[in-house]
Amino acid sequence: MDRPQLPEALARIRTELASISKVQAESNSFAPGDYLLREGQVNEQVSLILEGAVELLKTGEDGGEYAVGVLGPGQLLGLLSLSSGEPAFLTARARAHTQVLSLDREEFARLLRTRGDFNRLVAPLLLDNLVNRYRRVVGLHLEVAQLTRELNAEKQELKNTIAQLQATRNRLIQQEKMATLGHLVAGIAHEINNPIASLARVTDSLESQLGRVFAGPVAAHLLPLFQRAFVLGLNRKSLQTEEHRRRSEQLQNRFPWLGRTVIRSLAQLDAPDFEELYQLVEREPERERLMLVERLVDFLETAVLLRSIRIASTRIGSIVRSLKNYSRQDRAADEPIDVREGLQDTLLLFGYVLKKFNLEVDLPPIPTVRCATGEINQVWTNLILNACEAMGESGTLCVTCGTQPPDWVWVQIRDTGPGISEAVRDKIFQTHFSTKHGAQYGLGLGLAIARGIIEKHGGRIEVANAIPNGAQFTVYLRETENPPPVP
Amino acid sequence: MSNIYILCVEDEPEVLEAVIRDLAPFERVFPIESASTVNEARRVVAECILPKGKLGLVICDHILPGEDGVSFLVELQQDSRTVAARKVLLTAHAGLEATVEAVNLASLNHYIAKPWTQEDLLNVTRRQLTDFVLEQETNLYPFLTILEADRLTEKIRQAPLPSDE
Known part of the structure; x- marks a missing residue:
């Protein structure tokens, strides 16, 4: 109507x-x-x-x-x-x-x-009412459909956002891990490069050195002298450059007729060993002594080169062993392990980062802990890199461990950096908190990742300022429970 | 003529030995000294080298315990007695930042990556020492057989003959 x-x-x-x-x-x-x-x-x-x-x-x-x-x-x-x-x-x-x-x-x-007249009057009203109501119902249906659609769209959007956040978070954690891995790789490259450099140079030198050794015949009565020189070279001990210099000076004063290179070689020998060899040399006529000493040095140097090969390959072997232990993919996730081994491996693999700092390591025997070696080593890595970063160019890094009743094993990593202010102490374990500007070793997720791993293993991490300065992180892990008695 | 020294600074004993062994051909003219830390290197320069001669060439490892090699090279560059010494960085860890710092502040002359070859090390040493004697020495004859003879003779030819004076 x-x-x-x-x-x-x-x-x-x-x-x-x-x-x-x-x-x-x-x-x-x-x-x-x-x-x-x-x-x-x-x-x-x-x-x-x-x-x-x-x-x-x-x-x-x-x-x-x-x-x-x-x-x-x-x-x-x-x-x-x-x-x-x-x-x-x-x-x-x-x-x-x-x-x-x-x-x-x-x-x-x-x-x-x-009443027809009443009906005629009211019927249009009734119809009008019904039509109105019907319209409203249809309108409401449409509105509900529209709202449902909008709600679904929002729900989907929310879902996408959450998925995106999750993906971003995972990507960041992955990036952080890659950053650490990058450091690890750089560390290994550096650690392995020295023995490799030594090996490469030794092999080249051996060629010419052996050439000299085989250059002339050796008189039978001199053979013991050269053999002795060879054995002494093989078993030579590591020598400080200062001690080597002191010995060189003494020898040079005593034998001014010997060249510096020969003196340098002879100075590797401990005094009693040198005297033993020189007694044999002195039995020979004076005019032959220079030639004899030079030949002796050829044998000695050949042995020293072999010794260098042994040292370099042992070194590479230990790096590879540390590396295998570090990630330890072959071990079960909850095997009882001695966390000190992981600490040592981590310290070795990141040696090039640590070289700048004084290192105080005091790791008395502690009970084993059930954990995934690779993951727990990531904790040590993050804490150690963090400490190094806090210290900057110099300082002292202390790594200690111990036990606390009833069944805790703790590991403490302390630095002498600026420490952590009260204001940020609660935030340092949060994802993305970082005091680093253009962080050197990662993205600032290191501590968050470390805490995640520790909590997964039922442990906890505490932070405090060290005395007199620096920060100290203490990780508590539960020692392996006693195996159930055999019935 | 006072002695012109070569100083090698490296904390890995086997690597240090290898460097010195490779440089042995120079030793009849240029005595070699060595140190395993920056502190020791400082002492060697002050006590063993400067009293008896000049520092001609430093071959220094990059990462050393305590102080790094670059800061030592910078220090030598700032000392009038060692500013002329040629400076070579020997490194297994080729970080760009440290290299830039070394080039800019220490006037680094050369950069050798580990592992090196003897030929490279000898060539670098020969060139750097030639540069040093050309700049610092008046009598170049003692170096003719061991350094870059063509560059030395060129300089000798250009120099006025004693009779001209």
């Missing part, structure tokens, strides 16, 4: 109703906030709103009241009860000053059936 015709239609309904005898149509007024109908109440009336506005409310499953629509003039209240006889489906409350015309529902139904 068109709106402009509405007041007129309502007036006619009113007149019509008044003209029908025996019909008790009540005219009621409601102030804003007054209830016309309460949900669940038995409703015996149909009300036609003449003016004002009526708010419809429905109680939700959560007990809250939700506005579901507003009725205005020309709309009917109580239609549901009219058709079904059920209690009121909605609560109706006046929103403005409202006037309604109410009729008993049975009376209303009877009039609709019996």
Whole structure:
């Protein structure tokens, strides 16, 4: 029904109703906030709103009241009860000053059936009401569909964001691990390069050295001298450059006729060994002594070169062994291990980083701990690199361990860097916290990763400022429980 | 003529031995001294080299215990008695930053990566020592047989003959 015709239609309904005898149509007024109908109440009336506005409310499953629509003039209240006889489906409350015309529902139904004129007047209103309600239902459906779609989109977006965050976090952790790995590789390259350089040079030198050894025949009676020189060279001990220099000076003063290179070689020998050899040389005629000493040095140097090969290959072997132990892929994740081995391996592999610093290592025997070697070594690596970074160019790194009742094993890594201020102490284990600007050894995830690993192993990590300066990190791990007694 | 010394600084004994062994051909003219730490190297320069001669060439490892090689080279560069010495960095750890620092602050003359070959080491040493004697020495004849003879003779030819004075 068109709106402009509405007041007129309502007036006619009113007149019509008044003209029908025996019909008790009540005219009621409601102030804003007054209830016309309460949900669940038995409703015996149909009300036609003449003016004002009526708010419809429905109680939700959560007990809250939700506005579901507003009725205005020309709309009917109580239609549901009219058709079904059920209690009121909605609560109706006046929103403005409202006037309604109410009729008993049975009376209303009877009039609709019996009075053609009433029917003609009311039917369009009823239809209008139904159409309105139907529209609203359809509209609500659309709205619900729209909301559901939006909600789903948001849900998906949220899911994507979480996945992205997760991926970013994993990538960062991966990058941090790669950074550490990069350091490890650089360390190994450096550690292995020295013995390799030594090996490469020794092999070249051996060629010419052996050439000299085989250059001439050796008189039978001199063989023991050269053999002795060879054995002494093989078993030569490592010598400090200062001691070597001191011996060289003494020898040079005593034998000014010997060249520096020969003197340098002879200075490798301990005094008693040198005297033993020189006694043999002195038995020979004086004119042959220089030649003899030079030949002796050829044998001695050949042996020293062989010794260098042995030392270099032993060194490379120990680096490779440390490397294998460091990652320890072949061991079970919860095998009882001596964490000191991992500490030693880590210190060896990162030797080139540690060279700048004084190193104090005090690792008395401690009980074993059940853990994944590779992971726990990552903890030592992160703590040690962190300490080195904090110290900058110089300082002292202390690595100690011990036990604490009832069943804790602890490892402490202490540096003499600037320490950790109160303000940041709680934050250092957080992902992405870093005091490093353009971090040297990683991305600043090191401590977060370390804590993650320690907690996974049921341990804990504590940080404090060392005395008099620097930071100290203490890792507590549970010692391997006693194996159950054999029944 | 005072002695012109070669100083090798390296903390790995076997590597130090290898360097010295490779340089042995120079030793009849240029005595070789060695040290395993920066501190010791300082003492060797002050006590063993400068009282008896000049420091002609330093071959220094990069990463040394305590102090690193670059800072030692910088120190030599700042000392008037050693500023003329040719400076060579020997390293297994070719970090760009340290190299830049060495070139800029220590006037690093050459950079040798480990492992090296004897030929390389001899060539570098020969060139650097030739540069040193050309710059520092007036009498170049003693070096003709051991250093770069063509560059030395060129300089000798250019020099005014004693009779011209």
